[in-house]
Amino acid sequence: MQHLASCSELLILKLGLCSSISDEGLVYISSNCGKLVELDLYRCSAITDDGLAAVASGCKKIRMLNLCYCTQITDAGLKHVSALEELTNLELRCLVRITGIGITSIAIGCTSLIELDLKRCYSVDDAGLWALSRYSQNLRQLTISYCQVTGLGLCHLLGSLRCLQDVKMVHLSWVSIEGFEMALRAACERLKKLKLLGGLRSVLSTELLQMLQACGCRVRWVDKPLVYKG
Template sequence: DLSRAGLKALSGCSKLSVLKIGICMRISDEGLIHIGKSCPELRDIDLYRSGGISDEGVTQIAQGCPMLESINLSYCTEITDVSLASLSKCAKLNTLEIRGCPSVSSAGLSEIAIGCRLLAELDVKKCFAINDVGMLFLSQFSHSLRQINLSYCSVTDIGLLSLSSICGLQNMTIVHLAGITPNGLMAALMVSGGLTRVKLHAAFRSMMPPHMLKVVEARGCAFQWIDKPFKVEQERC
């Protein structure tokens, strides 16, 4: 079990560039502070399900590691928009995973969009407070975005259509979006000329004109139809 003492020892590796410590339950903000202060070349950190960390630890990483390119904070349920605001100063950030972080919102995502212009991969599944406002900021500033997971967010047709204007967008996962209608989805798919893969709930398959789906497929887009029940509750660790 990696603990605070372990991270303090690791912080002696000043050239550390990759740190994979997901599902390490004993990690705390104090441990991340050691890393942030001593590892300025850190590029990739995985904190998946590290439930003991909060905005304080993430902020220290963001401030101390200006080379940061990728961070996984999925199911770190204590983090808020404060973490996203601090990460928005990491101009090289291209991969952000914040799945299952219910306290982040479009306010924080908008700061990421403005500050992290190289953002290419984004996972905001089960970030219930992220809505169309966040998508509008992404469409305006995140021109490098290639992949996004929006399942269980509060995005509607408006946000999805706005997002679809990003010409380089290739991969979308929108399995459970209660605010999406078949017409809105079809319009977004027709606008997104660069899509190569879309993951959708199987219920939409019978709601959209088959000939229009074939048009999208003919452009090189593969559909993956998922038949999963809609579960709003947060996944347990």
């Protein structure tokens, strides 16, 4: 990390799979790399909310941030991230400790967000979706597979985000067939890409599927069983 002292002009830093990177390292980065626009911390499992506080304080120009599988991060960490007002791309895959509270912080603070990945954020619920619906009007690409959302939250989200074009929503086991039907109808004219469970293909209305096709939406069907817990 001491080599970063001479890298004050650094714009992109990729540290994915560096399990030895700690909060101390992030403090050093924040002190020496204030011009960073992209930071990749994929599977840097040692970092915590304190490290994100340092990043948000010293690297305010970050537009792309990858925190996938940084499993110690909580809603408090996302509160720090929400100070990054220029953030456009945020990857939070498998952050099992975050909830709708953290997503609300992100939605309110990071209104320039274009892409958001919440796959396997198991505790993210409708509260997070409602916040995104209200504040994240620039979102174009969203992954919410395996999140704990309902048909009501999904319908409100897809009906509210006017720029949304690409949605991945596999294994939303709290969303009924009717919930999927209503949500997709609310957005079918805008959607360009979808990722859905293959089991939905035979139960969604023919009319809806034809509407999606007519609007130029490409659907990727994932060959896994349909599960509904409601």
